[in-house]
Amino acid sequence: MYRYRCEQCRTTSPAAHSRHELNRHRSSHRDLFHGGHIPDGEHVIASQRTSLLDLPREQRIAAAVLVVALVVACLIRF
Known part of the structure; x- marks a missing residue:
């Protein structure tokens, strides 16, 4: 904020x-x-930011994309 x-x-x-x-x-x-x-x-x-929801929208979207990519990579590997 x-x-x-x-x-x-x-x-x-x-x-x-x-x-x-x-x-x-x-x-x-x-x-x-x-x-x-x-x-x-x-x-x-x-x-000062106190939670994940306080991050700018762009950073929240990037974090979500990264998490999805990691989950997909783990599923493909196993």
Whole structure:
């Protein structure tokens, strides 16, 4: 999970589940309140992941594909 923080406005975005979603929050804020410019003091807050479900969707899909490939390889071998 990520959050975008603008120190000038003293605001923090809602939680974003991917960097892509975070970039949309950041771009929208910059366009609406700063004329598209990068405000001083902005930063990204990344919370620590606590479970497999907190991983980005792409990583969960890759892990599932890997597990399926390993299971198929084991079945073919035995």
